[in-house]
Amino acid sequence: MPTTALALLNQPSSDAPPHTEELPPFALVDPADPHVRVLDLGVTRGDGVFETISVGSGHPQALEAHLRRFARSAAALELPAPDEQAWNAAVRAAAAAIDPVPEAYVKTILTRGVEGDGRPTGWAYAAPAEDFTAARRDGIRVVLLDRGYRHDVAQTSPWLLQGAKSLSYAVNRAVVREAKRRGADDVVFVSSDGYLLEGSTSNLxxxxxxxxxxxxxxxxxxxxxxxxxxxxxxxxxxxxxxxALLHADDLMAADAAWLVSSVRHAAPIREVDGTPRAIDADFTSALNAFLVARTE
Structure with a gap:
């Protein structure tokens, strides 16, 4: 079996025509072959959405929740609605096609396609997950960085697409580089009016x-x-x-704190802006054991 697998969607949305008539909704293809056109708006403008779904012992985890969020993000960008049945099957097929490993992931991507074509592009890519043992066991160092928006930006300025998982991820990568320059591993965003928000790719x-x-x-x-x-x-x-609405002081005062995400799972926060804070190793182990053992 291969290390990676790619399911290419022929008809990512039932609201748009298929790329090729009379072919099935998706097919497993060689990930090394070219599949995305250079004029695809996902490539040229980051005009699309994605999800990263953890796979434990071959089982996609929280798949229904991921696909619901995938659809909400697509709606926020006014993309054609993802065909849930086709995407569900594509994710499961990609996960099943790779070499069995304890932990893997499947990334789903839906773009607007080539401008004017009217057919979105979609694929599900499966690969082994990175080894996050050290982060889960020893914890991570974070810095607090201002996101530059008020905490109510979703209500005041919905066109900024806060809360949608779009392909426009340059800021999310830039803040991790800034965290590393400051001697940390990750970031916790803070609103311009002082409220804790989320990590670069995680929830607090x-x-x-x-x-x-x-x-x-x-x-x-x-x-x-x-x-x-x-x-x-x-x-x-x-x-x-x-x-709740939380401030930086709440992060330091909490009995324990984590950044949680689909693939890294629960990483305890052991340092904030250079100040150490205690981690709860036993509770963290229980959290991660629960997450790894999920079958759906």
């Missing part, structure tokens, strides 16, 4: 006593699929959950 999760808390979903941040699963973990164990 705090434990305060017996309650897991995350910034509210109305703050122009991406609703987290992993964070949602960890709220389900909390409910199973009789812990409380909450969405």
């Amino acid at each position: 999760l705090l434990r305060v006593g017996d309650t897991l808390i995350t910034p509210g979903t109305n703050l122009g941040i991406l609703p987290g699929t992993t964070q949602g699963d960890l709220f389900a973990f909390a409910a199973e164990r009789g812990l409380g959950t909450d969405y």
